[in-house]
Amino acid sequence: MNRRKKTSIVATALLCITLLLSGCSSGKKSTNEGSTVQGQMETSSMTAEDQKSASSETRIYKDSQGHEVKIPTNPKRIVLQGNPIGDLLALGIEPVGIDRRFVDMSSALDKEAITAQDIGYPTNLEKVLSLEPDLTMLSYVLDKEYEEASKISPVVTFDGSLPLKERFPVIGDIVGKKVEAEQLLQDYDLKAEAMWKELRANGKIVEGETAVVLQYYWNKSMYVMKTGGLAELLYQSSGFGMDDKVKALQPNSGPYIEVSNELMHEMLIGDRLIVLHSADKDAEKAFEELLKTDLWKSLPAVKSGKINFIEDKWNYNDMTTSGMLLDEFPNVMEQ
Structure with missing residues (x-):
C-alpha cells in the first residue's frame, strides 16, 4: 500500500469517528433536553401540589375541653355555634353557618349584609353537613353535639362566656389570626381610654x-x-x-x-x-x-x-x- 492510499484510509476512518461522536453528542443533547422538559413538568406539577398543600395546611390545636384536634391553619368555611359572630367579622371572616338569632338581636351587625346560613338552636347538624365546613367552632356543647359535629368536620370548643379580652385572642388563634386579634384589642383599649378621658374632661x-x-x-x-x-x-x-x-x-x-x-x-x-x-x-x-x-x-x-x-x-x-x-x-x- 502506498503512502497516499494509507493516508486516505486514515482520513476516512477519522471522518467516520468524528461523525459517530457527533451523532452521539447530538443524541445526548436531545436526551438532556427531554430530561429538562420532563423536569420542568415535574416541577410545575409539584408546584401545583405545593399550592394545594398550602391551602389545606393543618396544625394541632388543643381546645377548651382538652381535645387535641387537627384543624386548618387558615380555615375558609367556618360554622360557628354561639354568640361571638362579631369576633369573626372583626377579623375579616364571615362564617358560612351561624345561629342567626344573635345577628337579628344585635345592633352592630348588618343583618342583610351577612349571608351566613342559619344553623338554628339547637344546632341543626344536617344543615351543618350541607354547608361542608372545614372547621366547626362550638362556644358551648349540648348533649352529644361535639361527637356528632366531629363526624362532619374538625371541631374545636371555646368558652363563649369569657370576657372580650380573654375570648377574642382565643378565637383569633383558632382561625389563624392571633396577631390581628391582639392588634385589634390594643386599638380598642386605646380608643376606650380616650373615650373615658374625654367624658371626664367634659364633666359627664x-x-x-x-x-x-x-x-x-x-x-x-x-x-x-x-x-x-x-x-x-x-x-x-x-x-x-x-x-x-x-x-x-x-x-x-x-x-x-x-x-x-x-x-x-x-x-x-x-x-x-x-x-x-x-x-x-x-x-x-x-x-x-x-x-x-x-x-x-x-x-x-x-x-x-x-x-x-x-x-x-x-x-x-x-x-x-x-x-x-x-x-x-x-x-x-x-x-
Missing part, C-alpha cells in the same frame, strides 16, 4: 363615680349585670367603679342577678343607674309603668337625675359591637 363623669347596670325585660323581670356586654365597658379600669354592696351580689344564672321591686333599693346602688331596656312594644309599655312607681322615683340615682338608658341590643361583648359601643356610649351619657 366625675372621678370616683360608681354605677350599677339594670337589665329590664318584656316580662317585667329585672337583673343587675356585673359582667358581660355593656358592663365590660362600664367597669374598665378607667370607667365607673362598683359599689361594694353590688360587688357582693351573687348571680342566679350566668351573669344575671335577679332584682325584685321590693329589693331595688338594696341592689340598685350606685351614683349612676344605667338601664338596658328592650325596644319591644310590650317591654316598653311595662317599663313605662315601672318608671311611674314611687319605688322607682325614690331611687337615689333617679332622684339625682343620674340615670341613662340604652337599648339592650348593645348588650353584647363581641369585638364588632364593643368597638361600635365606644362611639355610641358618649351619646348615651348626653341624656
Whole structure:
C-alpha cells in the first residue's frame, strides 16, 4: 500500500469517528433536553401540589375541653355555634353557618349584609353537613353535639362566656389570626381610654363615680349585670367603679342577678343607674309603668337625675359591637 492510499484510509476512518461522536453528542443533547422538559413538568406539577398543600395546611390545636384536634391553619368555611359572630367579622371572616338569632338581636351587625346560613338552636347538624365546613367552632356543647359535629368536620370548643379580652385572642388563634386579634384589642383599649378621658374632661363623669347596670325585660323581670356586654365597658379600669354592696351580689344564672321591686333599693346602688331596656312594644309599655312607681322615683340615682338608658341590643361583648359601643356610649351619657 502506498503512502497516499494509507493516508486516505486514515482520513476516512477519522471522518467516520468524528461523525459517530457527533451523532452521539447530538443524541445526548436531545436526551438532556427531554430530561429538562420532563423536569420542568415535574416541577410545575409539584408546584401545583405545593399550592394545594398550602391551602389545606393543618396544625394541632388543643381546645377548651382538652381535645387535641387537627384543624386548618387558615380555615375558609367556618360554622360557628354561639354568640361571638362579631369576633369573626372583626377579623375579616364571615362564617358560612351561624345561629342567626344573635345577628337579628344585635345592633352592630348588618343583618342583610351577612349571608351566613342559619344553623338554628339547637344546632341543626344536617344543615351543618350541607354547608361542608372545614372547621366547626362550638362556644358551648349540648348533649352529644361535639361527637356528632366531629363526624362532619374538625371541631374545636371555646368558652363563649369569657370576657372580650380573654375570648377574642382565643378565637383569633383558632382561625389563624392571633396577631390581628391582639392588634385589634390594643386599638380598642386605646380608643376606650380616650373615650373615658374625654367624658371626664367634659364633666359627664366625675372621678370616683360608681354605677350599677339594670337589665329590664318584656316580662317585667329585672337583673343587675356585673359582667358581660355593656358592663365590660362600664367597669374598665378607667370607667365607673362598683359599689361594694353590688360587688357582693351573687348571680342566679350566668351573669344575671335577679332584682325584685321590693329589693331595688338594696341592689340598685350606685351614683349612676344605667338601664338596658328592650325596644319591644310590650317591654316598653311595662317599663313605662315601672318608671311611674314611687319605688322607682325614690331611687337615689333617679332622684339625682343620674340615670341613662340604652337599648339592650348593645348588650353584647363581641369585638364588632364593643368597638361600635365606644362611639355610641358618649351619646348615651348626653341624656
